[in-house]
Amino acid sequence: MSTKDGAAVRLALDAIEEAPLASTLKGLPAGAEGRPLRALGAMGLSVLAGDLPLPVAVLKDSALTHNARWMRGFTERAGVSLAPHGKTTMAPQLFQRQFDEGAWGMTAATASHVRSYRRFGVPRVLLANQLLGAADLELVFRELEADEDFDFYALVDSAAGLDLLRRAVAARGLKRPLQVLLEVGTPGGRTGVRSVEEGLALGRLIRAAAPAIALRGVEAFEGVYSGDDTARVELGALTMVETVAALARAGCAEDWFAPGEVLLTAGGSALFDIAARTLAAVDAGGSGHRLRVVLRSGCYLSHDSLQYERMQDRLRQRAGAVWGEGPGLRNAIEVWAQVQSVPEPGRAICTAGKRDLSYDACLPQPLWWYRAGQHEAPRMAPADWAVTKLNDQHAFVDAQGDGALPLQVGDLIAFGVGHPCTTFDKWPLLYLVDDAYRVTGGVRTFF
Numbered sequence: 001m002s003t004k005d006g007a008a009v010r011l012a013l014d015a016i017e018e019a020p021l022a023s024t025l026k027g028l029p030a031g032a033e034g035r036p037l038r039a040l041g042a043m044g045l046s047v048l049a050g051d052l053p054l055p056v057a058v059l060k061d062s063a064l065t066h067n068a069r070w071m072r073g074f075t076e077r078a079g080v081s082l083a084p085h086g087k088t089t090m091a092p093q094l095f096q097r098q099f100d101e102g103a104w105g106m107t108a109a110t111a112s113h114v115r116s117y118r119r120f121g122v123p124r125v126l127l128a129n130q131l132l133g134a135a136d137l138e139l140v141f142r143e144l145e146a147d148e149d150f151d152f153y154a155l156v157d158s159a160a161g162l163d164l165l166r167r168a169v170a171a172r173g174l175k176r177p178l179q180v181l182l183e184v185g186t187p188g189g190r191t192g193v194r195s196v197e198e199g200l201a202l203g204r205l206i207r208a209a210a211p212a213i214a215l216r217g218v219e220a221f222e223g224v225y226s227g228d229d230t231a232r233v234e235l236g237a238l239t240m241v242e243t244v245a246a247l248a249r250a251g252c253a254e255d256w257f258a259p260g261e262v263l264l265t266a267g268g269s270a271l272f273d274i275a276a277r278t279l280a281a282v283d284a285g286g287s288g289h290r291l292r293v294v295l296r297s298g299c300y301l302s303h304d305s306l307q308y309e310r311m312q313d314r315l316r317q318r319a320g321a322v323w324g325e326g327p328g329l330r331n332a333i334e335v336w337a338q339v340q341s342v343p344e345p346g347r348a349i350c351t352a353g354k355r356d357l358s359y360d361a362c363l364p365q366p367l368w369w370y371r372a373g374q375h376e377a378p379r380m381a382p383a384d385w386a387v388t389k390l391n392d393q394h395a396f397v398d399a400q401g402d403g404a405l406p407l408q409v410g411d412l413i414a415f416g417v418g419h420p421c422t423t424f425d426k427w428p429l430l431y432l433v434d435d436a437y438r439v440t441g442g443v444r445t446f447f
Contacts, residue, residue: 305416
């Protein structure tokens with residue numbers, strides 16, 4: 001990845017890696033208290049040896065490396081750029097991996113995210129949201145004034161929102177234009193104009209707000225379409241992305257856009273191939289504008305073992321040759337817990353719950369089972385084991401039907417999750433591990 005001056009992005013990670021680890025950190029062993037984060041990998045810690053207090057969240061280093069490289073290959077074959085949604089992990093150390101594999105920038109969801117990104121030196125941020133309140137505007141304006149090279153974009157979806165930004169820029173006396181993207185939505189969905197006609201009217205208004213406001217492209221989030229009806233989801237997503245394309249073509253024809261690249265951006269973690277294929281085909285006509293398609297997938301780096309994994313076969317079918325060869329994304333995130341009670345036949349109670357595991361999209365699932373002194377390596381959990389309920393700190397693992405559950409108190413269970421965002425936000429520290437679950441480092445999050 002290159003910044004505007006062509007220099008590779010190196011984030012300011014020393015403050016994270018050299019800070020002493022506080023004893024209040026969830027999942028921190030006693031022997032690591034007060035040590036710097038960068039020392040974790042040299043302590044000889046192992047999940048399977050019982051060196052970490054459970055539950056604990058881990059990231060498989062080999063899977064992270066594979067996923068980052070896979071996405072770089074996909075975007076290169078598709079001819080698009082990537083600004084990963086940092087809210088998935090809020091982990092600058094993982095941001096660095098994404099920049100190392102060619103990320104064009106980072107996507108944020110809130111003004112507070114923007115400030116956090118800037119503290120670690122992220123040079124380009126796309127705020128995939130409206131910028132409204134006085135305190136939020138203050139956060140962003142300060143960053144723009146502190147660094148003339150900070151490349152920032154926000155969304156606009158209404159005349160009211162545009163007027164708010166125009167007045168705020170004027171009152172501040174901002175010395176450069178505030179860059180915005182016209183946001184496309186869908187009836188009944190989230191934010192964004194509801195039709196091409198609304199988009200045309202808003203695009204013309206934003207053009208008229210120049211030079212204080214600079215229209216730099218068109219945006220959508222097609223992930224508002226979800227559910228089990230694959231045909232409905234894919235058609236809805238395609239229709240939304242085609243609206244982005246139509247407005248981009250209209251904007252080029254009517255000269256809405258400020259000098260520089262015109263950004264066409266969409267592409268969450270489930271349907272990014274649809275966004276890539278549709279937007280990469282847009283032609284700027286004779287306008288002279290150079291178009292850049294930017295995907296904003298966030299979950300690809302860790303992937304998961306449920307929600308996005310189930311979608312991957314369909315993504316592979318849609319993507320065709322752009323998918324590439326070899327395996328797709330791999331699950332990198334697991335939460336390990338211990339069996340603490342086997343109160344009835346066919347049921348085990350484990351030491352992880354809603355405070356530790358994603359459960360907004362689907363319940364977690366047992367992935368691995370390990371018994372110290374009996375197993376040389378973790379065994380794959382049988383398909384008939386399922387998490388049937390979560391309490392705050394407990395997971396109920398049941399054998400479905402009449403299946404046996406040979407678990408004992410003290411056994412270790414690794415849980416896979418769906419929608420990794422809401423597992424990351426429960427852990428201020430996740431451990432990097434090798435494929436034998438030896439700790440090689442740690443990752444801090446900043447939610």
